Amino acid sequence: MATWDPWREIDELRREVDRAFEEFGFQTEPAFRAAFLPGRLARGYPLVNVHEDRDHLYVEAMAPGIDPNSLKLTVVHNSLTISGEKKGPPSDVKAESFHREERAAGKFVRSITLPVEIDDQNVKAEFKNGLLLITLPKAEKAKPKQISVQVA
Amino acid sequence: MAEKTVPVPRGPERGKGEREITRARERNLRPPVDIYETPEGLVLMADLPGVAKENLQVHIDNDLLTISGKASHVAAGDTIYREYELANFYRQFELNEEIDREKISAELKHGVLTLRLPKTEKAKPKQIEVRVS
Numbered sequence: 001m002a003t004w005d006p007w008r009e010i011d012e013l014r015r016e017v018d019r020a021f022e023e024f025g026f027q028t029e030p031a032f033r034a035a036f037l038p039g040r041l042a043r044g045y046p047l048v049n050v051h052e053d054r055d056h057l058y059v060e061a062m063a064p065g066i067d068p069n070s071l072k073l074t075v076v077h078n079s080l081t082i083s084g085e086k087k088g089p090p091s092d093v094k095a096e097s098f099h100r101e102e103r104a105a106g107k108f109v110r111s112i113t114l115p116v117e118i119d120d121q122n123v124k125a126e127f128k129n130g131l132l133l134i135t136l137p138k139a140e141k142a143k144p145k146q147i148s149v150q151v152a
Numbered sequence: 153m154a155e156k157t158v159p160v161p162r163g164p165e166r167g168k169g170e171r172e173i174t175r176a177r178e179r180n181l182r183p184p185v186d187i188y189e190t191p192e193g194l195v196l197m198a199d200l201p202g203v204a205k206e207n208l209q210v211h212i213d214n215d216l217l218t219i220s221g222k223a224s225h226v227a228a229g230d231t232i233y234r235e236y237e238l239a240n241f242y243r244q245f246e247l248n249e250e251i252d253r254e255k256i257s258a259e260l261k262h263g264v265l266t267l268r269l270p271k272t273e274k275a276k277p278k279q280i281e282v283r284v285s
Contacts, residue, residue, distance in 0.1 A: 047236040053229035060227060062236050064201040064263030089197060093188045102184035103199055115232065130201035130263015131225055 045108045046082065046132070055143060057114055057136040064130030065103070071127070073134065075120040080136070083109040116142040180242035183219070191277060193251065193270035201263045202238045210258050210267065217245045219265065250275035 046061040061082060063071075071084040088105030089098075117139040124135045183198045200208065202223030211218040223238035247253075252272045259266045 044235070048233070049227065049231065049235060050233040051227045051229040051231050056229065058228055060225070062201045062238075064199040065197075066262065068262065089186050089188055089195070093190070097189045098187065099189065099194070100185050100187040103186050103197065104184075127262065129204050129225075130199070133225075 044110055045104070046110065048110075048112060050112075050114070052115075055138055057116065057118070057138065059112065059114075059134040059136065061132040061134070062130070063127075063132045065105075066127075066130075066132070068127045071125075071132065073123065073125055075118050075123055075136065078114045078117050079111055080114055080118070080134070081109065081111045082132070083107070118142075179239050180220075181239045182243045183221075183241045185243070193268060196245075196265075196267040196269065198241075198243070198265045198267075199263065200241050200260070200265050203241065203260070203263065203265075205260050208260055208265065210256075210265070212247070212253060212256065215247050215249075217247050217267075219243050219245075219267075221265075 046063040046066075048062075049060045051058040051060070059080060063084070063086070066084050066086045071082070074081045085107045086105050088103065114136070119137040119139045122137045126133045126135075183200050185196055185198045187194060187196045189195075198219060200219075200221045200223070202225050203221035204224070207222040207224065209218070209220045211220070219241065220243075221241040223240060225238060247269070250271050251269045255270045257268045
């Protein structure tokens with residue numbers, strides 16, 4: 001983990017509050033439910049979860065219906081950028097033929113700042129059941145190191 | 153002749169990402185759907201992220217079409233940041249008699265379910281040729 005930076009903490013809090021208010025008013029239901037599904041209200045798309053263990057970071061993005069060939073991932077130091085396109089219904093369907101139109105579609109790009117530096121040569125990504133699973137090995141210098149104490 | 157309205161699978165009109173009320177104890181979410189009409193029938197597309205083919209059920213009982221799916225993915229390591237949670241999906245639609253129950257087909261690809269609901273022969277639009285005598 002990165003060092004504790006109070007300014008970043010405040011920034012995180014501000015962003016979370018912003019997120020809560022962005023959704024407020026559009027929803028008749030509590031705002032948190034909107035975060036579950038990639039509807040049109042989702043601002044940061046795709047939604048991501050980040051997990052870590054000692055050697056890796058795992059970024060999972062909820063991205064149903066995205067054409068895997070359109071997906072592009074770039075890693076620079078500790079920033080990960082996901083871009084791609086979610087195809088909607090075929091374009092020859094006329095507007096008046098829709099009975100329901102709730103799914104979002106279009107091009108997207110999202111950058112995520114990761115807490116540690118990444119070994120950008122060995123990033124792996126898999127697309128499974130509409131979930132994008134990215135495995136990012138931590139850079140050698142970012143891994144925890146055991147330092148033995150010598151007894152003089 | 154009264155104007156015939158197109159078959160609309162009726163569901164309660166509510167917000168997105170809302171839970172569908174069931175008696176089951178687990179939390180269920182209503183997947184967002186697109187439904188559009190083609191000359192052959194209706195096409196329904198539903199976003200079901202995290203649902204594998206074997207965990208998806210599409211069930212038709214008389215006029216009731218039920219889509220239910222269990223989203224599952226076991227993440228490695230400890231969670232350090234979370235924006236979404238995978239939940240189970242559940243949504244029901246009412247079909248009218250113009251849908252041919254026997255010919256409904258379903259496909260699940262990249263987390264999107266595509267259901268094709270063809271119209272019965274007699275419900276398909278027909279072109280009537282006008283002859284000049």
